[in-house]
Amino acid sequence: MSAETWAIARFTVLMATLATLLVLPPAIAVGWVLARKAFPGKALFETLVSLPLVLPPVASGLLLLWLFGRRSPVGQALDAAGIEIIFTWKAVVIAMMVISFPLVARSVRAGIEQVDRRYEQIAATLGAGPFRILRTVTLPLAARGIAAGGVLGFSRALGEFGATIMIAGAIPGQTRTLAVGIYTLVEVGREDDAWVLLAISALLAFGAIYLSNRLLDRRGAL
């Protein structure tokens, strides 16, 4: 394996790890709200949360490109603060986060829904506040669902292409991930190297899916 393909693989895993860590807190919050709270417009909220799952990633990428571009208020504010997003590694992480968010939130929600509410009620009768219940009862009992969500989100982030190519581009050594690398290497006629990246992607994907399946199978041991 050449230094270049190795660097691409390492960079992609690093970015996907970062994206997963950053996406977990908001995804847990949203998953908990969806599992435990009833409020007007919940169906609408639920649909919005899942939107990046069905929207073509490249369309999400276009929205992000506009959002962080120099024509939107957000982009202008970032520009004024000297923060560069588009065509940097930060854009890679953001694209991965947006695309994997629904997967993680849905998995967390399923995990929390499986937690028997009586444990939470008992904790409440013992005087625990809502945040303490969440922290000491609900989340530990939903740990498998959350971990599975994390692994799923991580594997989705590894394969992210559409949104990434829109806002991060394919800059060698700066924003080129496995998925984007496969595409650009074929485009420039280096198909042999693309096959190496494909093999790495397949290995990583296999490991991630295997792990998430083991996590979801409650009887199975790791």
Place this chain on the structure above:
Amino acid sequence: MNRCSHPATGPVTKTVQWLSLGITVFAAFVTPVAAQPPGLVVSVAASVSDALEEIAGLYRAATGVTVALNVGGSNTLARQINEGAKAGLFLSADDIQMNLVEKAGRIVPGTRTRLLTNELVVVAPVTASSFTLSQLMEGRVRRLAMGEPAAVPAGVYGRLWLEHERAWSRVESKVVPFPTVRAVLAAVEAGRVDAGIVYRTDALSARVRVIARVAAADHRYLDITYPVAVIRGPSEAEARRFLQFLQGPAARTVFETRGFGTLQ
């Protein structure tokens, strides 16, 4: 009532329905597409797409034949053709990609012709603060958009130029590669990058500021010419006729109005 025993939706009827659906879909997949009208597909480098669009309109008015354009980076188009894509004519932005197609035996011998010439320019967004060419050469821009320097002709030419100016090593890390020169142009126009290397003809059609012109007369080694050739296949005859039209006076006027140099 037991639904399964209902005569119209009984298990056997259902199986037959699914089976016939499956057979229909399978038949649709294996039916040869000979029933379609042949038509002419022209694979055309992104930088010439607007001109070809206009010429295809003229050609249709003159002959009634519709020409469909497959627009992309020349490297993408060459790969498509070598993998068997349907194309009657290939108009490439450089010889490297045309050579790949010729080496693969996809060109009708004797039809390869040099059609157009062009020049490189460095462009910047109209809104951004200005910079000079020497600042660019010193690597003092944050983001320079180029066609992918390893394959997309505009990027390959741009890299050649920067290497010749001994600036490539300083500029390389600033490069944002794009799949076509038009994507470069769009990125510059939208202010997503600080500068871009495109063709003179692209800059004419967009709201961008030209920072520098890489005049062909001073940079003979670049030799930016567009070769065109007829691709082997069922629409060879039609492609030959369109190639003749491309070399005729009407097409020449369109090319020259849009800033291309014409050969022959």
